[in-house]
Amino acid sequence: MRKNLLFAVAAICAALAMVSCKKDDSNTTTGGNGGNEGEGGLTIPLPEALTNGKDYYIITLGAEEYEMLEDEGKIKMDLQPYTIDVNGETKDGIGLYVWEGTYVGGTPSGLNSCGFGEGWVSFVVGTVNWTGGAYNLTTEGLADRKDLDLIKDLATGEYYLHLAYKTNQEDVAQLITLNWAEGNASDKSSYAFAIGEGSIVQSDSAGQPVATLNAITPLDGEFNVGEWEEYEVKVSDMNMKWDVTPTSANFFQFSTSPATQGTTLDLDAVFFYQKN
Secondary structure (H helix, E strand, C coil), rough: CCCCCCCCCCCHHHCCCCCCCCCCCHHHHCCCCEEEEEECCCCCCCCHHCCCCEEEEEEEHHHCCCCCHCCCCCEEEECCCEEECCCCCCEEEEEEECCCCCEECCCCCCCCCCCCCCCCCEEECCCCCCCCEEEEEEEHHHHHHHHHHHHHHHHHHEEEEEEEEECCCCEEEEEEEEECCCCCCCEEEEEEEEEEEEEEEEEEECCCCCEEEEEEECCCCCCCCCCCEEEEEHHHCCCCCCCCCCEEEEEEEEEEECCCCCCCCEEEEEEEEEEE
């Protein structure tokens, strides 16, 4: 599949407005069974994945939650999008890309999945009847990062992938694919699962069907349209080759087909972590 840079920067600016309603420090939890002050002054319990974990690899997370984990020394690796200077030119170290014409930027409103008034990754399906996007570790990122060997620890510990997802559309399954290693490399590995409702056909790089995946059950046991739903997958069940040499890859990918115009895709609190 082609990786176009149509939203490489615009999507991050529009969909990751992480401090749209930043709270005072006095309202910030530091873990345990704490909560945060949401709309109307109500205390909203933080997800257990943030209060009962360690060794976090962050793909996307709100600024308040990130600061909380950072203050507690729990962040092992930051995999969020960032840019670097390469001979005077700005390049992506890690980029958030969507395939051309498949998504337009959404407009986050309300509370994120952790109960904070911050932004999150938000897209809306455009006019193409399939969609796709990914967090990509670029070749420039490979040259820039000195900590990429930490990825290999995902193959040894009891890690989980956590994510929160919301959509406005019934009976839509979203395909999540993890990739490590590049192209047709002999040590490339991938793992796919579906979230949302119903099922989705997984295809290979040539567009040929590989498998039909049924949406897994969210942590609260039931999927509800228009509400944040948390999912977790045990990393050891994925059979991924995280212990190979790091390489450029779409390491966290999302896609769906067919896709109805106007369908929203909201993602938040995407990270690997170990439970205490």
